[in-house]
Amino acid sequence: ELWSLPVLVCQVWPLGLIPDPRGPFPVHECVFKGDVRRLSALIRTQGIAQKDSHECAHLLLAHNAPVKVKNAQGWSPLAEAISYGDRQMISALLRKLKQQSRESVEEKRPRLLKALKELGDFYLELHWDFQSWVPLLSRILPSDACKIHKQGINIRLDTTLIDFTDMKCQRGDLSFIFNGDAAPSESFVVLDNEQKVYQRIHHEESEMETEEEVDILMSSDIYSATLSTKSITFTRAQTGWLFREDKTERVGNFLADFYLVNGLVLESRKRREHLSEEDILRNKAIMESLSKGGNLMEQNFEPVRRQSLTPPSPNTISWEEYISAESGKAPHLGRELVCKESKKTFKATIAMSQEFPLGIESLLNVLEVIAPFKHFNKLREFVQMKLPPGFPVKLDIPVFPTITATVTFQEFRYDEFHDSIFTIPDDYKEDPSRFPDL
Template structure:
């Protein structure tokens, strides 16, 4: 690799030292930085605030990007093939996930240039760094949750279609039931995932204990996954801060090098809110549960998938073949749909192909876009960036819905990543990165939330006509590939619909930290969180969101219930008279009176299917079941792999 002109980096000491290959000068720069405290020493909110200020001071030196190509010093070390400088920067806490002008992180650059020594340096450090970041932010998260009101809330999501009446039979749906009390958070759900429209139901609970369990057996900040079917409990963050062995690092890098790189994202920097109008030209209002909301369309939202070829990586055919080999369930709908319904579904999915021309709903906006944004120019990600996947395949043209229906590269790449990852603690998005809110693709959200302009009703027609002309002009640019380049990018315009209410009890700023915790394990919540990072009009909350996945199908996320919980100490006094008590025949349990007081909303859930029949028996939503067995992420992964192997043998024997 040819050298670079160090004089171009004179204003940044860290860049200049790396460009000049002056390791002694780089050491002096790093030694002058404030020292980090040990994670276990950060216990109070004041400690957290002070440590965050220290981290920002360090980042201002070693993560600067005000240089040509918007490269960090770590990017420059990778470009110059300097593992010594990379090791020094990572040991000092460099943010490996920051993107350069082309939208790639330092780790991705190392993988694409086959610099495995540099990739190993970054992989060796990135999980302990993410864990340290989470530990220094945990006291602030706990304190913020403690200041919030306690509540019970329900969030439902399902798919609907104006032309496919049977969509509810094949698309996933669920109601998430969320409790928040003090610094504890619990979410019950029945949808574990979906595999080619095959819904994987799992009666499970996500339990975040901000201050740990009362008996002290569960440490503060634990994120527990409770599987009620198998009666197992797992601390999802167990071992997250443990350094990986050399063999594990090598296996991780080798797995990354097997597939191409992709970077999915959603750009809301040009977003506009247009109020929907009635036939009387008045702003449309609708009731969403108990809340009155105005209906808005969000224009100029662009989803993109940018891909980059990794030399020596498997081809598309090999990639999808390896994914299919790891599937447990088939993708057929023979037991769900008739032949006519299958044709109808396929026709709907084809409507989202760029070759189909689309419709105005696509709202394609092919303006210039960058991957590293300043406060006025910021991209909000929809998925964690993974060093896997091939953006060149034709499957990416079907949008999000094809991730479940046609095995798009995004969903497949996640399967390969989890299959190839040798150790859960190395797989960043399975552990800490979503909790610290600076995973590889959303690091650019730090400057602040992007404000969305609200357009007056009188301007609606003019803007729609302008957008229609822009769509016609730019529709053919949906899928772009640089001639002679190993990169390609597919863009697709979205037009979400939002129901904004001024009466919802929570503010978006209060809800986001809670969604950040749940989004680590729930993709539906992750997509909702990403949209809410857009700064909406003051005093409003999106009680309902509709996101198009293809022109005729959209996913609806609705906040259907919110009830404030009373403090626990108000329930210590028994009723003064037993005359109002119910007979045993209609009591949900022997202690139904206190359950009704502590959770009156549970009466409305008693007839719902799934785990809700168990919810009404919960006295303490945050208690760890005593008859459940603790397991570890490694044991869970091993058990899952064994089940896959048994399934393969069963299919081959048949």
């Protein structure tokens, strides 16, 4: 993996393709040296599904270079652009990231609709209980009962958790509706049942919304969190004092075998070289207030329009030094890093039931539809691992560096429902900015 600020390029040579004789990574070299003319020529003759001046970055974006890629340390092009501090580049990467995310959803749509159509109609109820080893934080953590209705190619999720991050949680009465028969731009809707408003999730963001998001990115820490499962193992949980035996208990209506999850490590990194002392102090004050039960509204937190930072000093690293660096340890080219790293080993338990009627693959398809909810995406990532036999009716998963969740599948039944539960009520009004994080 090779890096250049602020865009990532990773050259992967297809079988049979001979690299440019002037070097094994010509696209990297062009970006490194800011050679727009040669880069443009290379793009016309080679693919750019690759990892590793600003003119080069804009040229790569114009040719739809993937923005969601990460390097060995978990940093994305957007993270590097925030560090560098060029507002125009951050905006360009953010827009391209959202465009590619929408396109990815649409690419998966036919497969998901086919899978949903083949799956029986059902009602599923699962509970979330969040815990933290941070005393103040544990006082404000929520629990949530989620209800999922699936009929044909339609899904409805009812939840009481509007927003949940490492810094805040917001409660309410929320419904997410996926209508597979509707046009793609009309398929995903979130209802706020208290305020009687709705928002279409994949709406095109206004210029003001994008600019405000850039302001927030430029004034916040850059996070990277990776759940390492390389050394993960499962061992049967035991019960009893004198006579030890494998633990088997009922979870809801389902008999389940309990396992201990070993070797689950969350590696997190936090960078703040782009922040001023004022930013750091303000963010710390907000965090402390939220930990004591406050909320963002009480902070009078209004994003301040951020100007581009003064560029870092030009690097003195040669292309030869850069290209010959050990894999995954290329020299850093931008602003001097201010990075804090931590590793936390999680002790977790998982209960697997052979009686649960739904298969993991079917669950993954349903979770992929409702992935806009961040904690559901964490659940989806976890159950994609190679698990013991059965269905995970109860499991502990890390959702943030300081927070874990116990997810319990309480109830499942095949059923039929009235079509009205998959439609927007007539008295609800549209509010495109109700859920800015979705």
